[in-house]
Amino acid sequence: MVxxxxxxxxxxxxxxxxxxxxxxxxxxxxxxxxxxSRGIPVLIADKCIGCSLCALSCPAQAxxxxxxxxxxxxxxxxxIKNPSFDYSKCIYCGLCAQVCRQNAIEMRKNVDPIIIIK
Amino acid sequence: xxxxxxxRNDSSSVLTVFPESLPETVRxxxxxxxxxxxxxxxxVANSIELIYSFDNWKGEMKHLLVSLxxxxxxxxxxxxxxxxxxxxEMEIRxxxxxxxxxxxxxxxxxxxxxxxxxxxxxxxxxxxxxEQLMQILxxxxxxxxxxxxxxxxxxxxxSVESIVxxxxxxxxxxxxxxxxxxxxxxxxxxxxxxxRIGYVHRGIEKLAETRSFLQTLFLVERVCGICSFHxxxxxxxxxxxxxxxxxxKKAEFLRTLVAELERIHSHSLWIGLLGYWVGFDSMFxxxxxARERIMKLLEMIAGNRVxxxxxxxxxxRYDVSDEKLxxxxxxxxxxEKEFRRITEEVMSYGPLEERTRGIGIYHADxxxxxxxxxxVLRATGVPYDIRKVEPYGAYPEVSFDVVxxxxxxxxxxxxxxxxxxxxxxxxxQQLVEKMPSGNPVPSAFFMGTSKDxxxxxxxxxxxxxxxxxxxxxxxxxxxxxxxxxxPTLPNLVLASEAIKGYTLSDVPLILTMxxxxxxxxxxxxxxxxxxxPFIVKLPRAAPQGIGLGCSL
Numbered sequence: 001m002v003x004x005x006x007x008x009x010x011x012x013x014x015x016x017x018x019x020x021x022x023x024x025x026x027x028x029x030x031x032x033x034x035x036x037s038r039g040i041p042v043l044i045a046d047k048c049i050g051c052s053l054c055a056l057s058c059p060a061q062a063x064x065x066x067x068x069x070x071x072x073x074x075x076x077x078x079x080i081k082n083p084s085f086d087y088s089k090c091i092y093c094g095l096c097a098q099v100c101r102q103n104a105i106e107m108r109k110n111v112d113p114i115i116i117i118k
Numbered sequence: 119x120x121x122x123x124x125x126r127n128d129s130s131s132v133l134t135v136f137p138e139s140l141p142e143t144v145r146x147x148x149x150x151x152x153x154x155x156x157x158x159x160x161x162v163a164n165s166i167e168l169i170y171s172f173d174n175w176k177g178e179m180k181h182l183l184v185s186l187x188x189x190x191x192x193x194x195x196x197x198x199x200x201x202x203x204x205x206x207e208m209e210i211r212x213x214x215x216x217x218x219x220x221x222x223x224x225x226x227x228x229x230x231x232x233x234x235x236x237x238x239x240x241x242x243x244x245x246x247x248x249e250q251l252m253q254i255l256x257x258x259x260x261x262x263x264x265x266x267x268x269x270x271x272x273x274x275x276x277s278v279e280s281i282v283x284x285x286x287x288x289x290x291x292x293x294x295x296x297x298x299x300x301x302x303x304x305x306x307x308x309x310x311x312x313x314r315i316g317y318v319h320r321g322i323e324k325l326a327e328t329r330s331f332l333q334t335l336f337l338v339e340r341v342c343g344i345c346s347f348h349x350x351x352x353x354x355x356x357x358x359x360x361x362x363x364x365x366x367k368k369a370e371f372l373r374t375l376v377a378e379l380e381r382i383h384s385h386s387l388w389i390g391l392l393g394y395w396v397g398f399d400s401m402f403x404x405x406x407x408a409r410e411r412i413m414k415l416l417e418m419i420a421g422n423r424v425x426x427x428x429x430x431x432x433x434x435r436y437d438v439s440d441e442k443l444x445x446x447x448x449x450x451x452x453x454e455k456e457f458r459r460i461t462e463e464v465m466s467y468g469p470l471e472e473r474t475r476g477i478g479i480y481h482a483d484x485x486x487x488x489x490x491x492x493x494v495l496r497a498t499g500v501p502y503d504i505r506k507v508e509p510y511g512a513y514p515e516v517s518f519d520v521v522x523x524x525x526x527x528x529x530x531x532x533x534x535x536x537x538x539x540x541x542x543x544x545x546x547q548q549l550v551e552k553m554p555s556g557n558p559v560p561s562a563f564f565m566g567t568s569k570d571x572x573x574x575x576x577x578x579x580x581x582x583x584x585x586x587x588x589x590x591x592x593x594x595x596x597x598x599x600x601x602x603x604x605p606t607l608p609n610l611v612l613a614s615e616a617i618k619g620y621t622l623s624d625v626p627l628i629l630t631m632x633x634x635x636x637x638x639x640x641x642x643x644x645x646x647x648x649x650x651p652f653i654v655k656l657p658r659a660a661p662q663g664i665g666l667g668c669s670l
Contacts, residue, residue: 022407059336
């Protein structure tokens with residue numbers, strides 16, 4: 001019985017020696033985003049029509065609408081407001097990008113980690 | 119179906135009771151409806167309404183409505199009949215200023231800081247604004263010296279010299295989350311333990327009244343770090359019932375899938391922690407490395423590991439493709455092999471069994487009178503599982519067993535949780551097989567106004583029955599009242615009961631057998647002075663709810 005157990009232990013040790021370690025390699029943990037992360041919201045300014053849906057829906061109330069220049073609507077010029085994101089409040093849920101009817105907010109992953117200095 | 123509207127004119131389930139006749143009515147009701155689900159208080163135009171909700175283990179509920187005047191509201195305490203009611207009553211006393219006659223702890227606070235001024239208005243009244251509340255608490259913290267923790271056992275009860283009152287917590291190496299226990303010790307034996315929570319209280323119920331339905335969904339998700347999906351699901355069920363929205367079949371299946379993955383991750387987390395509490399660190403490492411598979415799956419499905427933000431009112435936010443479902447199926451069978459191997463080795467390990475068998479023994483009637491829920495209750499043999507008694511989501515379509523034990527102690531609860539994990543694996547495999555087609559994402563997210571009405575919803579998170587009550591007022595964008603009753607609150611009453619007679623070294627083990635989630639039942643308020651950004655004036659309580667689990 002004891003012999004059987006020790007043989008099993010030896011096999012287990014050899015198996016563990018060649019198998020994947022349980023801990024993550026450091027380069028995996030240092031990346032800001034994985035392939036399945038949601039990313040961070042970034043405004044595409046020329047698509048935005050200033051409807052404020054994103055600011056109304058934001059759960060963390062991290063979006064404020066700021067004056068963002070002029071835009072032709074029909075044949076007259078109107079002042080519009082664009083969303084500005086406070087990334088220290090943002091919870092990166094992606095709801096603003098989903099409610100935007102113009103797809104003016106993009107969830108980007110190819111950005112460096114945001115460093116917030118107040 | 120998980121969520122039910124409260125119809126006040128339906129005399130079979132709702133009884134309107136005069137305050138003076140409440141004790142007799144409760145006595146009559148608990149003979150056939152023994153389980154107290156919760157006590158909900160709402161402030162409506164100059165009066166405070168209390169709703170006592172009872173269940174008869176079959177999913178049929180009885181509600182008692184008591185209306186009290188706002189000024190000097192007082193009602194008889196029912197804690198002499200149902201012991202677990204005392205903690206709900208304390209919560210209502212703190213938050214609404216209702217006084218309960220004959221309450222065992224007439225002056226103790228449960229959630230508010232000890233220094234909350236006597237004459238200040240109770241926080242959850244509609245007449246109190248958020249700014250007013252912040253000002254009160256800010257002033258208290260700026261002016262008063264830090265008060266020491268008042269021993270809530272009260273020194274007068276024990277005048278014998280041999281009894282020592284030991285403050286256990288709020289910051290203690292054995293506790294991962296801040297809560298305070300006043301433990302009366304005779305030698306090494308525990309005579310009595312009294313819980314005091316509120317160190318990570320964040321005021322979520324009050325905040326929910328200032329945000330729209332969709333924003334509140336993300337707020338309630340942050341009640342708990344482990345059963346976050348169940349909180350948002352329960353809230354969504356109640357809101358969908360209130361607004362008359364129903365999701366399609368695929369959305370129901372996907373919700374159930376994520377919920378079951380969450381159950382597996384919660385249970386394997388707790389079983390690993392059990393090893394940690396008894397000093398068996400290898401077990402902790404093994405189980406947590408197995409659990410990482412599940413976390414990866416959750417991240418793949420929802421994009422987040424912990425706060426999934428997967429659900430929305432009327433459906434789910436992301437569709438899950440067939441390729442991803444194949445990955446789920448493959449990974450879950452891999453996980454099953456690994457989990458089976460680890461638990462077979464670990465649960466048959468002699469020292470672990472010796473350390474947990476017969477620790478924290480409690481009986482079914484103790485559990486019922488404390489109002490205990492979830493695996494803690496099922497370990498004594500009561501087959502009470504919301505997934506069976508009041509099916510919601512896709513649970514009617516899958517077959518699974520309700521796991522019960524035969525005696526209540528740490529080892530039985532651990533075995534119940536191990537078996538429940540296997541049941542969950544079975545449910546997930548069935549869900550992937552039967553996954554219907556369709557588009558689960560609603561065409562537009564709900565951002566409208568509410569209707570008049572009340573709805574409550576119950577689900578079965580890993581820790582036990584979770585109860586939400588939502589009240590809407592016509593034309594309002596925000597819910598009028600959101601009441602959350604988390605499973606740890608009644609289980610904590612049971613733990614403080616089960617702890618009697620054991621030694622001080624068993625305290626961490628018995629406290630964690632209920633899988634406590636102190637952030638679930640608490641809610642810290644962080645004050646940020648707007649003029650000086652990021653200077654956080656720390657309240658004497660914990661600054662933020664950083665915990666393994668649930669708190670309001």
